[in-house]
Amino acid sequence: MSTALRVLGVSFLNARPLVEPLRSDPPLGESGAPLFEVGEALPSACAAALAAGDCDVALVPVATLLDNPQWEVVPDVAIACRGAVQTVVVVAQRPLAALSRIHLDGASRSSALLLRVLLASQGLTPELVVAPHGEGASRVRADEGALVIGDAAFGLTGRFPHVVDLGAQWFHDTGMPMVFALWAARPGALQPEHTRALQQAKLRGRTRIEAYAADYAQARRARGELALPEADYARYLRHAIRYDLDAWEREGLAEYLTRARAVLGAAAEPEDDDVVHVHFADLGYAPLRRRSSGRALSLSQTLDKARAGERLELAEGLLLYDEADLLELGAAADARRAALHPDGVVTYIIDRNVNYTNVCTARCKFCNFYVPPSGKAHDQGAYVLSRETLTQKFRETEALGGIQILLQGGLNPALRLSWYEDLFRWTKTNFRLALHALSPTEIIHLAHLEQLDIREVLLRLRAAGMDSLPGGGAELLHDEIRNRISPFKNTTDEWLEVMRQAHAIGMRTTCTMVFGFQERGDHILTHLDRLRALQDESLAREGGGAFTAFITWPFQAEGTRLKLRDDTSAWRYLRIQALARLYLDNVPNLQVSWPTLGPEVGEVALRFGANDFGSVMIEENVVSQAGAHFMLTAADIEHHIRQAGFVPARRTMRYERLA
């Protein structure tokens, strides 16, 4: 069963940290047999071989994913750059705009495609002609440039008056990293052990960069070729090239694929309008164990335990998810709610959801709100709210007794940290509104954009007026699901890290879970478990912040590109919410999601563990565009709270009651 996968790497210097460790230190499978059999080719040949079935795994130029969306990509490994790359350059006697012809390199169609994408964005149309690999530079004339790639590009910098580094140019145009190559595999080929071995090879390779640089320089000299000092090669591998595929690289990847598809004029776009498909391989997350501590679980004992407020183990949570009756869960959750909030008060807040921009690079498949920064949807209503619009919305909010703005938006590369700082300062100067602003997804994006730590970004935003962080962008915190529904967005760990940092600087945040993505019970329990573990950590910190509340709701599929059908019924919602009340023993408040379920179910949910009715106003485009349309006044909300047998009270984000 364990025949080695045939792997094709690339012979370029920048691929060595990914490929060499597979040779020097061949990863072995569980059975002790080697996992891979490694060969080498030029990048375009790699993709062709994978497409033809001549290998199982290959380091492929990213544009080949457009024609092969079924390929499985190894997560977290890439050849990419954030700015100048040095090895994909146009050399010429004149500026790019003055060239009438550019000679391409026959070895790489993907670099040529990147060039075309960049030319297209500047409206330039020089003639493009293909030259044999390595010969382009010799053809440079007065108004003819050449695209030089790979190792041949080293050392050209000083020889031409005009050198356009395409990595730098891309970064300049888009504000995003460029991803050149990824490990891709024929569907089904990669087992989790292969995926992990390729990821680990990267980690090992990165520690040997100096050795690869030295080998490379020596080999060139031995062949009588010109070689740069070893330290230059090492610097290139360490600083110009990046081997991780972080959220920001994924944004750049999505953007590049979108633009590349437009340049290729792909007539037949996928019917679901999803121009970008990247399918990441799963890591084989271990399914949760059915029993813990070696003893059999009994449903009634577990329910008793839950009702008494004892901490549930993962396996116990899963048992409840699988087997507990709706009303048993509800009664236990109601008892927990009563124990945590014995005064019978149910709170709500008057605030307003404002989505400041709908431009977003992340292209989550479940989102019908965003407009990509480029591509054919460019003029389909992309917006950034003006100060005038914001003034109006904020004024209205204040006039209605609102005390807070829930401010969230897309990942818009045009909006820098200073834009947010100005906005927050302006808000605080002109309005008496708290800012519950920016989900972890946006914070991660900003950190990348500004090349700052998460903590630094949070501190600066807080200094500018941000009060707390909403828990959006969590969806389902399990990468098996995220890979499927939002491959370009932050991972589970990235999301949790932002919350960890926010809590560490004393900030309050909320947390959320969206279900209905065809997840299993163990995905849901993993999500809850990771929130609970982080909350334990945060509560243990002196003076730190923590999650104030948890909110869950069913995915609203209407109008999104995610073609799936799952149980998003009110029945399941109530079960999951009740389960969350029982499992998240350290998160004080549970908010119902009436905007997605309607006020009637929201009211019923107050008897299934929740103690908060959320917000009066709804203007959350991300949800409302997907089919939920409810409006409630404060009087309506209070009516519903009373109907459920509680006393209504207004609150702040920190769940402090207002008189």
Added chain:
Amino acid sequence: MTPTRARLAEIETKLDDGTPLSFDDGVWLYRTPDLCTLGALANRVRERKHGERTYFNVNFHINATNVCHADCKFCSFARLQPGMPQAYTMSLDDIRQKLVERRGQHVTEIHIVNGLHPELPWSYFKDTLRVLKAERPEIHLKAYTAVEIHDFARRYDMTYEQVLRELIDAGLGSMPGGGAEIFAERARRKLCRDKATAEQWLEVHRTAHRLGLRSNCTMLYGTVETLEERVDHMLRLRALQAETGGFQTFIPLSYHPEGNDLGKLPAPTGVDDLRTYAVARLMLDNIEHIKAYWVMLGVKTAQIALGFGADDIDGTVQEEKVYHMAGAETPQVLGRFELVRLIREAGRHAVERDTLYRVLWEDDGAPLPEIRVGASVPYSSGATPRGHLPLAGAEAQP
């Protein structure tokens, strides 16, 4: 044991012994804040009677006229006179057309309810049934509430029995349960003083049962009535049922405030709906079925009601446009598979029935065809103005 637990235990014992619950039990249950425990009690009774079975049927509604001389405060169409802008009356041919346009479609029941028209001849109501029978003899006609029967008897000077016999001859199969509203005189006087009284409503059903007809019964809640009056209403139905055994199904109908004289009242709400289903299931031990009318409740609440005592979720309603008159936002018809899916998602077992609860189809768990991927079903019904005329509307004359 706390007093609450003791009371609950007492009620549980009665339920286990098959002792009917008392008036006080009903009021106490209504007032218990512990919604899930109340639901669980009702669910035990429901499961004892029907297991996981959840019934639906495939029907459509005809409201041949919305003209009505009565003046019910909760009804958006009270006081409509012939010739008023929103008033309509279908011709017999229009009525036949309702079936012609459904040729080849699976329909097992037509539900016919009208306003109390002051001028139509007696023959119109019999002919309504005849033209439908002539077109599709196999379809069951569930027609005319007790309020209408009472009005026919008065206007055409006949006894209830004569009216019913003639209608049976014309094709009447059973009677819907509308028009009961709330029996208590105090509330009834405020709501609908000029239509059949509680005694008259009950007498019509008594007569119908004696003639071999089955019928349904309803309760309108969420207007001016007290919880005690709701329980009283249920007990009066239980008493008649003990006498005749002719009721098949009890259908609680919640009041929606839009477009009528009672508009200032707050709408009934999810918790009140579920409580009412549960209390009804517990009080009405001698009525087989409790129906969660999804068109009125919204599918979400209706689905949850399947855990609170309801075992029937009404028809797949085909005449969608009637339902979103007067502000109901969501025009969808729940297709058969959507309905089955909803029932499955509640962990129940869907059964298609005919009007008399004979099983026509049972869910075998086979994968359901996708009808509309990503489409959602109504979140909440919004408002359906209703009196005994559940679907009256300003539907344009065809």
